[in-house]
Amino acid sequence: xxxxxxxxxxxxxxxxxxxxxxxxxxxxxxxxxxxxxxxxxxxxxxxxxxxxxxxxxxxxxxxxxxxxxxxxxxxxxxxxxxxxxxxxxxxxxxxxxxxxxxxxxxxxxxxxxxxxxxxxxxxxxxxxxxxxxxxxxxxxxxxxxxxxxxxxxxxxxxxxxxxxxxxxxxxxxxxxxxxxxxxxxxxxxxxxxxxxxxxxxxxxxxxxxxxxxxxxxxxxxxxxxxxxxxxxxxxxxxxxxxxxxxxxxxxxxxxxxxxxxxxxxxxxxxxxxxxxxxxxxxxxxxxxxxxxx
Numbered sequence: 271x272x273x274x275x276x277x278x279x280x281x282x283x284x285x286x287x288x289x290x291x292x293x294x295x296x297x298x299x300x301x302x303x304x305x306x307x308x309x310x311x312x313x314x315x316x317x318x319x320x321x322x323x324x325x326x327x328x329x330x331x332x333x334x335x336x337x338x339x340x341x342x343x344x345x346x347x348x349x350x351x352x353x354x355x356x357x358x359x360x361x362x363x364x365x366x367x368x369x370x371x372x373x374x375x376x377x378x379x380x381x382x383x384x385x386x387x388x389x390x391x392x393x394x395x396x397x398x399x400x401x402x403x404x405x406x407x408x409x410x411x412x413x414x415x416x417x418x419x420x421x422x423x424x425x426x427x428x429x430x431x432x433x434x435x436x437x438x439x440x441x442x443x444x445x446x447x448x449x450x451x452x453x454x455x456x457x458x459x460x461x462x463x464x465x466x467x468x469x470x471x472x473x474x475x476x477x478x479x480x481x482x483x484x485x486x487x488x489x490x491x492x493x494x495x496x497x498x499x500x501x502x503x504x505x506x507x508x509x510x511x512x513x514x515x516x517x518x519x520x521x522x523x524x525x526x527x528x529x530x531x532x533x534x535x536x537x538x539x540x541x542x543x544x545x546x547x548x549x550x551x552x553x554x555x556x557x558x559x560x561x562x563x
Contacts, residue, residue: 311393340504345371346541347501352467359432365420367437368394370405392417421448427461436470452488468516476508486560499549
């Protein structure tokens with residue numbers, strides 16, 4: 271996917287935000303109420319807008335990361351698919367995820383004792399704390415915030431985490447590419463305990479099929495159990511999104527216990543046992559991308 275972001279002020283004081291895909295031939299536009307925050311950090315441009323329908327909209331280098339209204343779709347699928355596969359996750363590492371959505375979902379699990387959020391850009395977290403109402407959890411005593419390069423930070427760990435969740439930016443944007451390498455996935459494997467689970471956002475299979483294939487191939491070359499799964503995401507390219515689950519021990523369907531979800535279902539807007547199982551049923555064109563057909 272080629273993103274060529276543009277912003278321009280139109281009539282009636284509306285800010286027209288445009289994000290382009292496929293070399294500028296397709297994209298999404300949102301007529302914002304106002305620009306709430308904008309800052310050029312050493313790593314990226316951080317923008318937060320207010321939209322009449324989607325609430326706060328968070329973008330990095332002109333690429334939409336989340337909106338207040340639909341972010342639950344992405345974060346619930348990224349986090350709960352792996353965590354409900356582990357019998358008792360206690361130590362979790364989130365790499366990326368500076369908007370705080372993944373951290374919020376991780377901390378729903380009462381077994382969590384330590385949740386480390388490794389976000390390279392401290393300015394993202396500062397902006398999220400101030401402007402994103404959905405970003406709760408930063409001050410939870412179980413949470414630890416680390417502002418370092420995740421690909422380097424993970425190298426110090428061995429047999430430590432029950433779960434690792436990769437909530438990265440696009441591989442073509444900023445520091446995101448470091449989180450799509452085979453070496454990085456090998457370091458994730460090493461950092462996990464023998465029954466550890468892993469998930470990563472692995473892009474859109476319609477516009478970004480090349481990166482979906484690359485990520486799946488590299489992860490499956492490292493982990494004995496690797497399965498791609500999918501979910502809807504309103505404001506992401508094509509409206510569908512891929513994630514990749516991996517584990518040293520637990521198969522996401524054969525070892526799944528739906529009864530574990532019951533205490534959480536009133537809190538969750540998207541994830542449930544039926545969605546968990548259905549998300550691993552892939553369209554034929556996606557199977558072709560990852561070589562399963």
